[in-house]
Amino acid sequence: MRLSKFTWFLVAVITIIYTAIFIVIRVQNPHHIQATSYQQWRKTYVIKQSANRSFVNTSNQRSKPVALSEGQGYGLYITAAAGQHGWASSRDFDQLLNYYLAHRDRVGENHQTQTYLMKWRQYQKKGHWVSDINSATDGDLFIAMALHQATQIWPKRAAYYRNLEHHLTNDILAYEYNPQTKALTVGDWATSKSKYYRLMRTSDVAPTFFDAFYHSSHDPRWRTVKNGMLDRLADLSVQHQTGLVPDFAWITADSAKPVKPWTVASENDGNYSANACRVPMMLAASKDPRAQKTLSRMMRFFSHRTHVTAGYTLTGQQLNHYQSASFSAPIFEAVSFNRNHGYDNLFSSQKFVFSKPLPKDNYYDATLTTIAAMEGMN
Template structure:
């Protein structure tokens, strides 16, 4: 009888410990994934150029580093998010910020006018660093948003960060905005004299960013940009049953159409590819009905693909696979979107896209690693 009681007690104790362990794992696992993703991403992709400067290496080769304004924007954005958890300090943020400030772009016929936009690429040439002129809007948007977040994370530096945010958002509107199309251009080089003045990058449709910039500046143009770009994105999404949108589109004041191959960067410029794959991430936190409708159309397409097989790295706008392999660059934004929008008819994507966290962050794929880190930081809160 004593043995029976002891056995019962031991069994109950084991059950309690097991249950408690499961609860702890469920609570701590997302935190652990976030912390490890940030730590590994920082160790792999951040390179210190000097005591006060650091950059995000986008080349996947530390011996031949390349910096993109897009990557620097992501780096600042991720570091500000890490700062909320105490994993990054303002000095870490400032090192990345100082690199950006040292590579601001110039505009004008002779590139004589300084701006707060970042030059789009830096690399080593003949043993020296070179920096390519012209900006890229996606990088500038993330730098501006990161500055806004940093002001809240590190209050002692808030005045400095907000001042830079104001200068940068003013210059985005001054040099990367087409009032005729109600949209941001792809960079400061796409001026009214350029044939690319009406070109829109779909992943630049960032409604929550635009809301933030309006609240900070009270500049009505941010509302115009939000309305115009969401209208164009909704128009593009409605053109195909899949709801998918292209990497780039030609836009007017009230219309949008996908570009053809090789218009801007690759044969997939008119497909759902390396730029458009970020669209679910950019719409994930928006409550605007147009953003929600576009996101839902896209996510339900991916949900159906997930039931049949799996989401692959790129599609034509009619839904034909461009590849037969999975890619975290495509799956991470989808995971982030579904994690922020549960019970919308595509919850199966939460489980199917979670594979991005099943193995260590890649050390040889900046884009996959960076979008996965953003998904971890924002999709597991």
């Protein structure tokens, strides 16, 4: 039976509508994942301490909250990214910012000098909040980068955010920089009098951050930091066929070697573990050839694994047999920025981190997954 012109027209219309719906779903799905991830993360991990202050709870228990400068940096960074989509306001950002400003560290023999670095931890003790002295460079870097981004997202507050950014980046260079190694230290406590003065946290190698700070301040030391730290990271990467780098390394101006177990925090200090897992995320958007080469070596290793598990020795032996979003989310982000490098299997396999709601009892997994969604889904 021949179809009438009307029937053919109806079929064409239905086909066009179906195709349009399919395209919209394809386009909106990443947008939906981003929005949902941010909203779930904020609801679960951001605690309002007062009308004008909020902090990121890193303890995985709301009844026993702990704030870390690292978590506050991530919180500001994620909120700035959400602000680009209109999901977060400058007030949301300022509440997190006010908490940071209320917990700035002091340096000097008697802790007499106020800085713009953040004290690394706050928690409750016998019903009262206490704050541990000393800073952690990873938290300060993310706070500074969030401020840099906020100047573009909320123009009416730009002058205020830019002023704070400059104060903070100046203090990072004043108190968290070793001019001998041309690299950032792990915190303001790792002074020239400390045996940790030559210690580098590999996840502090943040070339896109350093570029942003240089363009904002025109301080040539940020170029020195970028070159010095990328060179040392590359030195570590080529020491093993895997390309993997350790959580921490001892460095000089022209060399680097992994630390021994228990040098800083755990038996895995010299392995690709809970700190180094962030390295792919930190290198993802950089166009610097050294960053690209180091990242490619690591991605090649991961692409040959049936499953990417939670941590490896530098020779490629698994530290655990389970998968973890803290390791997979940064890899997903890195591959997302470098889809033309032939690691589509990693792009597909590491998407599992978005297949279920964010965990409510694992701040680190949830936070790195949210960052990967906000940046890797673009």
